[in-house]
Amino acid sequence: MTQEELAQRVGVTRQTIIALEARRYVPSLVLAMRIARVFGKSVEEVFILETEERA
Amino acid sequence: MLPQQKEAVVNLCGAVLFSALVGVLIPLIDSFEWEAVLLALVGFIIVVWAGRAIVGLRTKALDERDISIRYKTGIAAMHGFGAVVMVGAVVLIFLNRSDLLVPALHVALLAFVSWIAMYVVWSVTVLVLYRKAA
Numbered sequence: 001m002t003q004e005e006l007a008q009r010v011g012v013t014r015q016t017i018i019a020l021e022a023r024r025y026v027p028s029l030v031l032a033m034r035i036a037r038v039f040g041k042s043v044e045e046v047f048i049l050e051t052e053e054r055a
Numbered sequence: 056m057l058p059q060q061k062e063a064v065v066n067l068c069g070a071v072l073f074s075a076l077v078g079v080l081i082p083l084i085d086s087f088e089w090e091a092v093l094l095a096l097v098g099f100i101i102v103v104w105a106g107r108a109i110v111g112l113r114t115k116a117l118d119e120r121d122i123s124i125r126y127k128t129g130i131a132a133m134h135g136f137g138a139v140v141m142v143g144a145v146v147l148i149f150l151n152r153s154d155l156l157v158p159a160l161h162v163a164l165l166a167f168v169s170w171i172a173m174y175v176v177w178s179v180t181v182l183v184l185y186r187k188a189a
Contacts, residue, residue, distance in 0.1 A: 013057060016119070028119050
């Protein structure tokens with residue numbers, strides 16, 4: 001799946017997908033759930049909370 | 056380049072154009088200086104309004120990252136506007152404290168500069184945030 005296809009399916013721009021991949025943008029819960037649904041996975045499987053690493 | 060980035064570039068171009076216009080042409084006009092400054096301000100507002108239409112920006116079409124950037128840059132722009140108004144007002148009051156009367160040209164310039172500053176801060180912040188973060 002291309003970035004453009006994913007962007008269209010979750011209702012954002014390709015630039016937002018690029019920013020997500022580059023860890024420059026933290027998505028809203030709704031967007032995170034939409035992306036997870038597209039891949040047929042849970043949010044925790046797609047996104048990783050990095051709080052422990054930063055601390 | 057996204058519509059919001061294009062809007063920022065148009066705003067910056069308009070700010071540079073009308074600032075140069077005021078800086079270069081207004082001193083050449085003797086009789087109606089403050090009116091000319093206000094006309095330049097109106098011209099800039101028209102450019103901003105028209106620029107938004109030309110680049111095809113529809114706020115309803117923005118996604119959540121665009122909206123997030125718009126909110127953040129709006130806050131930065133209001134801070135820039137407020138800072139320029141406050142500093143400008145204090146400077147004008149001190150410059151004219153002996154007369155107790157601020158000339159119309161100075162008031163018009165304060166309005167022009169503060170408005171331009173608001174859009175410059177907004178535009179620069181938009182361009183920076185799209186490059187660096189959200």
